[in-house]
Structure formats: structure tokens, C-alpha cells
Amino acid sequence: MTISDQAPALQVRGLTKHFDRPAVDALDLTVRPGEFYALLGPNGAGKTTTLRMVVGLLRPDTGSVSVLGVDALADPIAAKQIMAWVSDEPMIYDKLTPLEYLAFVAGLWGIDPAVSERSARDLLVSLGLEPHLHERCEGFSKGMRQKVALAGALVHDPRLIILDEPLTGLDALSARHVKGLLSDRVRAGCTVILTTHILEVAERMADRIGVIAAGRLVAEGTLAELREQNGHNGTSLEDVFIALVNVEAAAA
């Protein structure tokens, strides 16, 4: 199966996952290449479950997932090769240094060390971790750990980056570093999908926003389109989001 630049960066059709109750309910979602897409929703709406199914950490009950034309359920290895996943809990090893961690991630993705070493150093420097390159991560703050995890996600130059609450626990400067890095990647043609409870981030950075509630996509579009769809012209994303979620809760 080959990667297609013409295909959507992510296409999800009829994605369903039940635990005790439906977590994701026949979800359809399309994200275009080079797009910064923000997925919003209240706690327990199914955002993380959706993204974990996309990156291959959870098997869906039904539905399909396609990443740049690659069927992620039929050929998960090929899909994983072009994706990166950053969860809200940084997935790093306390006993490795940031540089060792990135070397490990680059090795897992089979990247040429000559390329990955330079890329790793550049990434860590750009995230303000240069003084800590050779320190083990065990003494790092939550923000530093999150930055190391993010650098790990970027070191293999993925075409689709999926981030679950990447800014939680970051100070203002760190958050700016991360946002800058993600914007640079989008400008370079990479696709970013991000969940966040910080609506200001979605409002400022996202090309399009999807709102998910009770496992279904209840609204999607640019900020202006969302305002228009819901008759909230001139109001903030927060107002639109709360209105959408309230409507969905009332319907349930």
C-alpha cells in the first residue's frame, strides 16, 4: 500500500468503539493534508479513544481508518511509519537522557542516525532543552518531560502528528515553544491533529475545528463557519463550544 499525497491526511469512516457504553459512535472524520485540525469536546466525549484507534493503540469494533491513503487497520506498520502520537502523559523513560530517548525513537522508526542525530539536537535546542541534553529525565518537570516527548514525536519527521492535550501542564514559555514548533511543521506541509481543552489554542491556531460529543462529531468547520452554523456571530469559540455541547447534552 503506497502513500498518496492527494489522499486525506486522515479519513475515518463509521468508527465505533464500545466499552461499557458507546465511546465512539459511527464517527466520520476527514482531515486534509497540511491542515491544523483541533478536536474539541467535553471530558469523556470520545476524543482520546478516537485518536488511540487512529494511531493503532486500540482496535475499533467497526469502521475504517485511512492515513494518507494507507489503510491503518490493514497495514498498521505502514501507517505508523508516517504518524506520530503524543499523549497527555509523556511517554518517556526516566533513566534515559533526552538525546538517548530521541536516539531510541529514531531507531524504532528506522531513521538514518546521521540525519536523526542532527535533527534530535536541533529539536531539543529549539525546545529549550539544550542544557539538559545529557541529564536523565528522572528529575525533569512535567513541562520538560512533555517537551522531550514532543521532540520524540517529531524526530522521525512524521507526515501526520496527533497530539492529545499536549499543552497541559506547560508554562507560558514552554507552551509558546510547542505551539511555534507545531506551526512550523504545518507550514512545512505536515498535518497536525490536536485535542485540547484550551479553546484559545484552537481558536488561534486551528485551520478547522471539530467538536465531538457522546462519540459523534456534532460540528465541524472553521471558527467562522462554526459561529455561522450556530448563530453565534461575533462570539468566542468558548460560547460556540458550550452552546454545541449543551445542545448535545439536552438531546441525549
Next chain:
Amino acid sequence: MSSAAALSWFARHEIRLAWREWLAMMTGGRRNRKRAVIGLVIFALFMHLPAYAVIGRFAKLQTPVDKTSLIVMSASIFLAWALMLSQAIESTTRVFYARADLDLIMSSPASLTNVFSVRIAAIALVVTSMALVLSTPFIDVLALGGGIRWLSAYGVVIAIGMSAAAVAIALTVALFHLIGPRRTRLVAQIVAAIIGAGFVIGLQVAAILSYGTLSRFAILTSDSAAAYAPGPESIAWWPARAVLGDGQVLLTLLACSLILLGTVMTIFSDQFADTAVRVAARGARAGRSSSAAAFHTGSRQQALRWKEFLLLRRDPWLMSQTLMQLLYLAPPALMLWRSFSSSATAIVLVTPVIVMAAGQLAGGLAWLTISGEDAADLVAAAPLSSSQVIRAKIEVVLMAIGAIFAPLVLALALASPPQAAVTACGVAIAAVSATAIQLWFRVQARRSQFRRRQTASRLATFAEAFSSIGWAATAALVLTLPVAALISGLMTLGIMAATWKISPRRTSSF
């Protein structure tokens, strides 16, 4: 709240935490505790059988006992004390490094001296309780067979538990002051392992050098030991006399232990707080490593293997969990060395010891590499199949076992090539079996939970132990009684098959 009320409130809090932790450890964290407790009771009753086999014949022992009996009893009590001391050193070190509630406690307006006095008492309580639980089948067997006078042994267990906790705390705090918090964690683990294994190993080494056997009782029951032992009124026999029912000596021992623990609590409570602060401050300064060789060409599996080896090498708790197993290899190694020039048949004993150690060590390493994956999502999201990941991790375990045991097998080959071949096969089979059991019972856990791996699945723990024992016995029988080896091997295979059958097998990569 008055100071006394606050102290009793905190003591109740500590006891509740210790009880819940103990219960979780005993029940493997299962919600259906009733069934788990019933299972534990049945198991405890069952343990009276092996206790009877080991100690039943001594129940009729009456005072005055001969010197050899006193030596064996005193050595056994000292061994129990050394093991408790080892456990208490580890517990004390963990109190300093596990910062679960230290920040909360130390930021509260409570008196730290009082708080840490209670915590010291809690360590003594936990160590003593565990020793009481383990010794119960043995004491019961003695009391049932020889009368209630043997119940005084419970008092001796309490006395040695309190004294072991007191010495452990003094020793650990002294280590912090002498070498600082950065090195204490490692050194304390080494000290704990050496204390725990040192006495038995010392006896075995002496037995090998004097009698050419691994049996530690050879030294204890020898005429020379009796000749060098002090007279019957010596204070050295007090613990043994207390076990035999001497109430006055027992009360003296209990009083001395209590005074020792009280003194340690008084002297070290303040220092305990200071030490905790120093350790907490040290947490901000992480270790440094040279990453010169971090980026290297190789396959994805090589990257995984490199990471696993690096993490094993840097694992702070691996030392305490495996050093004792490795130390027990020292006597067989010494026996090997002494057997080069002779054709002693006793060298056959080396094989089961090595095979058993290989199985146990492989189980620990397999848990760390397979279940103890701190970045499970990262590895799962990488472009590798789950079978590739598992294979790389298993390779790490087997390579580590190979590296550790190859020198011993090679040395054995110089003394007896056929025995070396049997030992090598035994090591490989025991290691593969232990790894397979960890694979069948794998869970997603953090490496820091390593100490609790045995509580996650009692079944896996017992299967691992029985498999190691079975393969060790089979290897020994291959060398001495091949027909019996066939039966033993088939029985061990049966254990493996039954374990596989009831294991929560994973068939999906998700």
C-alpha cells in the same frame, strides 16, 4: 488537636496504610478479597505440611539441650534476623526515595519528629508482621507437637523484628550521612543483599572449604563448631533459650529490643526528617550520562534491545532484587574452583543451584523488559509488529542470562564437560520457561512497580518458582538418575502446560 492525639491519629493512619498495602500484596490487588483471603488461609494451612517435614522432629526437644542443637537453633534465629535486617534496610531506603506523601507530610504543620517516630515504628511493625506470618506454620508445628512452651517463639520473632528494624534505621541514616543520598540508594541495596545472603553463603563457603559440601549444616553440626562455641550460660544462647520456653530470657530480650527501638526513634527521628529533605532536594539533580554512542545504525529491534540493556543497567531497584540471587552463585563457583583438581561427586550439586538461579533471574528480567514498559504507548505506536517487539525483549533476557551464566558453565566444562552440557541446557530451559510465564501473564506496568511483580499474579509467581525448581531437579537427576529425570522433566512440562492453559493469553497486538 493535642500532640498526643495527633501522634495517635498519625499512627492509625500509618497502620491503615500498612494494612491495606499488605492486603493488596496478599490478594494481588483483587477486588474479590473474600475469595483471596480464603485462598490465603488454605495456603497457610497447607504450609504447615512442609513446616512439619522440616521442623516436626524437633518438637520434643527439651531443655537442657546439647550444644549442637543450641548452635543450629541460634544460627537459624540469626539467619532470620539477618533476613529481617535486609528487608528493613530496603524498606527504610524506600521511605526516603518514594516521595508519595513526604511532600504533603513535610509541608504540614505537624511535628516532623513525631511523624517520623511513627514511621520508624511502622517499619518495625511491617517487618515484624511479615516475619510472624512466615514463621507461624513452623511455630504452630512445634507447639502442636511439643506443647505450648514453643509459643514463646512468637515473642522471639517480635524481639528480633524490632531489633532488626532499629539496626536497619540506624545503619541507613548513617549511610546517608556518610556517603550522601546519591550513593546511598545503591549502597544500601548492596548492603541489604549482602546481609540477607551473607550468613548462609559464609556457612556454605566454610562447609565447602572444610568438608567439600554445600550443606551449611555441615559446619554447624561439626565438632569444631561445638568446641569453639561458648558455655551454656552465655548470652549468645538467649534467643535459643527463649524459643525453648525460658520466659525470663524472653522478657529480657523483648525489653532490650523495645529499648533499642525506642532509642533509635528518639535519636534518629529528627535526622530522618533531615535525610528526607536532603533526598528530596537531590531529586532535582538527575544523573548525567554520556550519549556519545546513542545514535547508531541498526535495525528497529536493535534499537529496542539497546534501550532495554541501558534501562536494565540503570535500574536502581534491580540490584536489590537480583543481587541476592547472584550472591548465592558464589558458593557453587567456589566449589567448582576447588573441584578442578579432584573428581568429587559433590560437584553435581552445582548444577541445580545454577539452573534454579537462572530461572529466577530470568523471571525478574523478563518482567522488567516485557511488563515494565514505561512508554508502552510509544512502543505500540512505532512501526513494528507486536511480535517483533516481544521477540527483541525476549532476546535481551536470554542474552543477559547467557552473559551471566556462561562463565560458570565454561568453568564447569573444564571440570566436567558432560555436566557443563547438562547445566547449559538446564539454564536455557529454565530461562525460557520463566520468560514464557512472564509473557503469558504480562501486564502493563511501570518499572518502579518491579518489587510488586510477585503480587500482581500469585499464579505466575508460583508457576515460575515451581518451573525453576522442577528444571533444577531435572538437571540434577539427569546427572545422577536419568530415568527419574524423565519423570521430573515431564512433571515440570506438565506444570508449564497447566500454567499456559490458565494464563490470560494475548492474541492481539492491541
